[in-house]
Structure formats: structure tokens, C-alpha cells
Amino acid sequence: AIQVTQSPSSLSASVGDRVTITCRASQGIRNALGWYQQKPGEAPKLLIYAASSLQSGVPSRFSGSGSGTDFTLTISSLQPGDFATYYCLQDFNYPWTFGQGTRVDIK
Amino acid sequence: QLQLQESGPGPVKPSETLSLTCIVSGGSVSSVSHYWGWIRQSPGTGLEWIGSIYFGGTTYYNPSLKSRVSISMDTSKNHFSLRLTSVTGADTAVYFCVRYFYGSGIPDWGPGTLVTVSS
Numbered sequence A: 001a002i003q004v005t006q007s008p009s010s011l012s013a014s015v016g017d018r019v020t021i022t023c024r025a026s027q028g029i030r031n032a033l034g035w036y037q038q039k040p041g042e043a044p045k046l047l048i049y050a051a052s053s054l055q056s057g058v059p060s061r062f063s064g065s066g067s068g069t070d071f072t073l074t075i076s077s078l079q080p081g082d083f084a085t086y087y088c089l090q091d092f093n094y095p096w097t098f099g100q101g102t103r104v105d106i107k
Numbered sequence B: 001q002l003q004l005q006e007s008g009p010g011p012v013k014p015s016e017t018l019s020l021t022c023i024v025s026g027g028s029v030s031s032v033s034h035y036w037g038w039i040r041q042s043p044g045t046g047l048e049w050i051g052s053i054y055f056g057g058t059t060y061y062n063p064s065l066k067s068r069v070s071i072s073m074d075t076s077k078n079h080f081s082l083r084l085t086s087v088t089g090a091d092t093a094v095y096f097c098v099r100y101f102y103g104s105g106i107p108d109w110g111p112g113t114l115v116t117v118s119s
Helices: none
Strands: A004-007 A010-013 A019-025 A033-038 A045-049 A062-067 A070-075 A085-090 A102-106 B003-007 B018-025 B035-042 B046-054 B058-061 B069-074 B079-084 B093-100 B113-115
Touching: A004 A085, A010 A019, A019 A033, A019 A085, A033 A062, A045 A062, A070 A085, A085 B046, B003 B093, B018 B035, B018 B093, B018 B113, B035 B069, B046 B069, B046 B079, B058 B069, B079 B093
Parallel strands: A010 A102
Antiparallel strands: A004 A019, A019 A070, A033 A045, A033 A085, A062 A070, A085 A102, B003 B018, B018 B079, B035 B046, B035 B093, B046 B058, B069 B079, B093 B113
């Protein structure tokens, strides 16, 4: 199975900060990676698919980049509702695999 | 508006079979455009893809569970189901049912249901 390594595992940031989270796949996955936001007690929410495509209804401060093995999620200006845990998911081939998650909390 | 809702009988004892159903409303499991799947989340192992099914019955399973898992769909009832046999405490998790179009991420999730394996 393809391994996905996500970093950092947690970070503290302030409203208005630019935040970057990375995922590295153990082999090339083209652009087959998505990013999800999860808040406590809720299901994950799709933010970005195919590495850089913004899901409908998701604010434009979220963006994704990368291809092959290295991918990045950027939040350009952190808002109060963005404090959550973020996961990447490779959907290049089965079994799909998730990153370990990045918890973003208030500094 | 698609809605997915997991349902199941509650706690499961070790060595027994975990059975969950995902009730679909606002969409059809007969869709040739979508896949239907199960994902679980536990504190110890994070998010784990369990498997998926496509109209016509084609299934894909996580090899880590493959000998114990089966997913099926009932088009007459518009739902799909998960069975996981010989459960242990490691199978305690929140189980989510999902719908996706291949290559476009997973936009549709049920709220999740906690399944506890305990004697």
C-alpha cells in the first residue's frame, strides 16, 4: 500500500496567519490527492481534490499544490472557523490511504 | 440533496460480526457515476479506508481487512452494507459511509456511527 506521511502533526497559529501543511507519498501518485478538514464530532469535509481543485463552496483561502510525491495545502489567511484537524488522502489506487493528520489550534 | 445515514445494532462482542447499513436518500445506489464506500476512524489508527462498491457489485477491499470484510448493496432498498467478521477491540471505531465519483475526492459523508467492541 502507498504510505502517506503528513507534517507537521500539529501547529499553533493566529487568525490571519498563512498556514502550510505537507504530505509526501511513498511513490508517485500523479495528482491523486485530496485534503479534508475535520472538526470534533463531525465527518471530514472535502476541501481540495486532484491536488489543486477547490471543492465547490470551499473558500478560496484554501489552496492545494503538488504532484508526484509531494503535496501542500495552504490556508492563506487563517480564520476562526479553520481551527480543526486536516488530513490528506491519496486516491491514486486502492487501498486508499490517509495521512496521520495535522491539528491546527489557536496560538 | 444526498443524505447518508449509518445504522447498526449497537455494541458488538469480540469474535462476533459487525454489521452496518448505510441508508441513502436523495440519490440512488444504482447510479453508474458513483462509488459507495466505508471508512473508519479510531484514536489509535486514524482514518482507514475499508472498502468500496460500485453498481453491478464490483468491490474493492483494504487488504488489511480483506479476509474479514464484505460490502454489498441492495438496490431495491437503496442502501449498502458492511459486514466485518471476527471483530476485536481494534475494530472499535467511528464508521462512516461515503459516496464519491472516482477522481474527485470524497464529497459525501454520513455523520458516522460509533461501534464499540466489548464483552
